[in-house]
Amino acid sequence: MYLIDRHTQLGGLPAYSFPLLHEELPSSLPAAGSVAWRISVEGYYDVELGEWARTFARFSQAVDLTQVRALLVGIWPEAFVIDTDGPNTEAVDTLFAAADRLPALRSLFLGDMNREDCEISWIAHGDVTPLLRAFPQLEEFGVRGAESLQFTPTSHASLRRLVIETGGLPREVVRGVAASDFPALRELEIWFGSPTYGADTEVSDLEPILTGTRLPALRRLALRNSEIQDEIAAAVASAPVVAQLTALDLSLGTLSDEGASSLLEGRPLTHLSKLDLHHHFLSVSMAERLRRALAPHGVDVDLSGREDDKTYGYRYTAVAE
Template structure:
């Protein structure tokens, strides 16, 4: 699986790409009616991202802008978005209505997810205390330190490998309004070196009192994550649990079923898994009669077995 499509919606708004240089601007939608995607080109850009953003600030009524999507920037495979963050920080007084910000909306033709260079994104949340949704794609060089943010409701970090320091930073954060948390933990091959212990602040139930949707997915240690969630204090308050896209086997699913009750959930998402048929039947039998929506997707414990019996199992999104 690769990322082939840009965000179609963000912050409950349809995404709209701000037109390039020379394009007419007299038919643009109302500033607050869309999530504006500001983009350049990774290769041979006619206009760099900072210049595109400057044109945007001069063209659109920025006092009404509710959501921004940072798309591609020049040489994203080799260059962190430090200048982009500086430009956003410099423009914060011109964006009083901003409630959603996504950094790195690139598809594989622009830059593979694990090639995207990132940096410390904490200053963005500190600079925009009214921000309600924040997302970032790419784990290389990504940093995030623990902070307090009272407005943030949704935090998404998509990666082929999320650094342990980032997971610990999220785990140590005080986010009282957060309802949705989505972490793509990934694989050590692409920098995903976190361990289950790094999730303690998330699973303990002490720091995220409003959490209702928890996604800890795309993980090479999905069995261990599932077992930790099964015995966690936070499980009982969730409405949606997402452990999809990772290397989940019968061991992890059994631990999940044998742990705390799951029948209060509205949805359990385990798509992209390595469960055997009997275990898949057990999951459905335990939860669907109680009204839980179960997504097991397509899974086969032996789908990547070589002729010699060696089984290869992968996260859904790596490189």
């Protein structure tokens, strides 16, 4: 099983955890623009609503917000609880309200939790796109978790990297991303997950992405962690967007010889610098065919993490719960 870790860096800056509310502030803190600040509460049990917002208020008093370049949102109260009022969105709401005080923010990640903090399938969000509107200069945006996640079609002229990590992604989120306008986007990474945890995307939902017309600057496409990885591979193999890519990532899913054969028979991949297929179910002979076809052209083919469907009697994604 693939392990999900907290970030060690974001936006090229090392991660630094701002002290929890009950902890004393150190005598000195890193310069505001020198680290990616992780703002979090201690855990989601026995934590009062509003504690993340109070932690951020303390952070804003201790650090010059105008110089902050990267933020990691860790645990917030009731990060996984869905009640009649929906998920607790205090972190998103707090950042939205503080947008004018964070003019230098370029990288933002929501849900920076590992398995000990919260299972990825439990992490609950609402609509995250107001943050894209609030931060028009944002260049990198990421979300972990998909419970109640919404992504309204939007436009953003500056965004260069978008990452959505889930163990079960609703197709409406994929459709929202596909219908958005991101003219500067160079990297798009989507983790689909398992239907057991809500994944219901169909290949047809990816068509606006695979044509490439809405993403003219795209150079790395990662469609990962899917139980329909063979179908995705077949669609990608004939997709116009492939010609503009330098890196293609179909890792963490249930890719088999069928999907790999589609890649070999489709549009040329010899122009890629990297093809990432790690965590796969390819036969040894098919893996060797891929290497022989691409490695001589300088393509870095990652075929590590070969899985065997005989182990459990079925193929599985690397990340689900």
